[in-house]
Amino acid sequence: TEDIxxxxxxxxxxxxxxxxxxxVKNAIERQLPEIKDVHTPTPITTQLDGLRVKLxxxxxxxxxxxxxxxxxxxxxxxxxxxxxxxxxTLVKLYSxxxxxxx
Numbered sequence: 001t002e003d004i005x006x007x008x009x010x011x012x013x014x015x016x017x018x019x020x021x022x023x024v025k026n027a028i029e030r031q032l033p034e035i036k037d038v039h040t041p042t043p044i045t046t047q048l049d050g051l052r053v054k055l056x057x058x059x060x061x062x063x064x065x066x067x068x069x070x071x072x073x074x075x076x077x078x079x080x081x082x083x084x085x086x087x088x089t090l091v092k093l094y095s096x097x098x099x100x101x102x
């Protein structure tokens with residue numbers, strides 16, 4: 001599995017997400033006060049190509065999509081879907097090549 005992770009990191013270095021996941025995490029923390037009410041050690045977990053937000057998808061996916069990152073709505077630079085874990089919200093950032101492909 002380490003080999004798979006290293007290949008994914010190499011690929012992502014060549015085709016990076018439109019915004020770094022840490023930047024998106026910080027924007028969500030600043031713009032969504034509801035995240036402060038999440039009582040887990042990591043209310044937002046960054047991943048290589050996105051993040052998991054421990055807010056109920058059904059209730060918060062529209063608000064998460066309206067978070068502004070680099071003068072763009074998050075819904076314009078990422079897929080926002082229901083996570084398979086506890087109905088959390090999964091944010092998968094588009095890559096730089098996705099702009100060219102579309």
